[in-house]
Structures are given as structure tokens and as C-alpha cells.
């Protein structure tokens with residue numbers, strides 16, 4: 592069973608994915624997002640890393656298509672996206688296409704020294720790439736860095752992504768993984 596609060600978060604996720612704002616998510620949105628993430632992570636001059644980031648977003652599009660029964664050259668409407676989130680999280684399969692790709696996207700693109708830990712700067716860059724504004728980034732960091740040491744581990748990220756998609760608690764820090772919930 593999903594709640595209005597959860598559906599509100601899935602709708603927000605959809606809006607951040609629909610880069611061209613046409614009310615659908617399509618391959619070109621994921622392509623644009625991948626390019627934005629390459630720029631936001633400072634990877635434009637590093638072809639191997641840029642290719643890896645592109646692949647994460649290409650893979651994200653393919654996983655979304657598989658979850659919604661959409662052809663990769665078609666598009667996914669907002670209501671279908673939200674319904675797929677609800678259905679796959681209820682069934683437990685949502686981990687593979689909503690939670691894991693989010694965490695992979697952050698770690699692949701923004702853990703620049705590959706130590707499995709995101710500094711506040713690295714995580715801020717990911718938020719900027721997602722289109723989150725400066726004020727919301729400050730507030731997000733305050734909430735997600737639970738012990739205030741300026742480091743976010745892979746485990747923290749996994750917990751936050753789980754909370755973003757599953758939690759009904761309005762105070763769960765993971766609600767903030769994509770800025771103001």
C-alpha cells in the first residue's frame with residue numbers, strides 16, 4: 592500500500608527526470624541528465640569516467656522501460672511512472688530499478704577518489720546535477736549527514752535511497768536525498 596506522501600515523492604522524482612518538461616520521461620531525458628552529471632562531476636575531460644556515467648543513465652532508462660513494459664524508443668507518462676514505483680516497491684522488485692540505480696549513479700559519478708565515501712562537496716555536486724538549488728542543498732546536507740562529520744558512506748546512501756522510496760515518516764532524512772521533499 593502506498594500513501595499520498597510516497598506518491599508525492601515519486602512525482603517529485605519524475606519531475607527531476609523529465610528534463611525537457613514535456614510530461615513524459617524518455618531516453619533523451621536520461622541522455623541529457625547523463626551529460627549534466629558528467630559536467631556537474633567535472634568528468635568532461637575524463638572520457639573513461641564520462642562513459643561510465645553515461646552508461647549508468649542509459650542503464651537507468653533501460654531498467655525503467657523494463658519495469659513499465661515500455662519500448663526503449665517510447666516514453667513513460669508521469670502516472671505510469673508513479674504507478675510503477677508503487678507496484679514495484681509493493682512487490683519488493685523496486686530495489687533493482689529505483690533504489691540501486693540512484694545509489695550507483697551517485698557513487699559512479701561523484702565518488703571521485705573511489706573510497707566509497709562522499710564528501711559534502713561530492714554530494715553537493717550530485718545534488719546540483721539533479722537541478723537542486725543552493726539553499727536546498729545546504730538544508731539537504733544538514734539532514735542527510737546524520738552524524739555531521741561531512742562524510743556520506745555508501746551505506747548511508749543506500750539507507751537514504753530506501754527511505755526516499757519507502758518511508759512514510761515525514762522526518763526521515765532520506766526524504767531529502769533529492770532536495771526539498
Ligand SMILES: [Ca+2]
Nearest residue numbers: 609613615616
Ligand atoms: Ca521529457
Ligand SMILES: [Ca+2]
Nearest residue numbers: 702704706708
Ligand atoms: Ca570519496
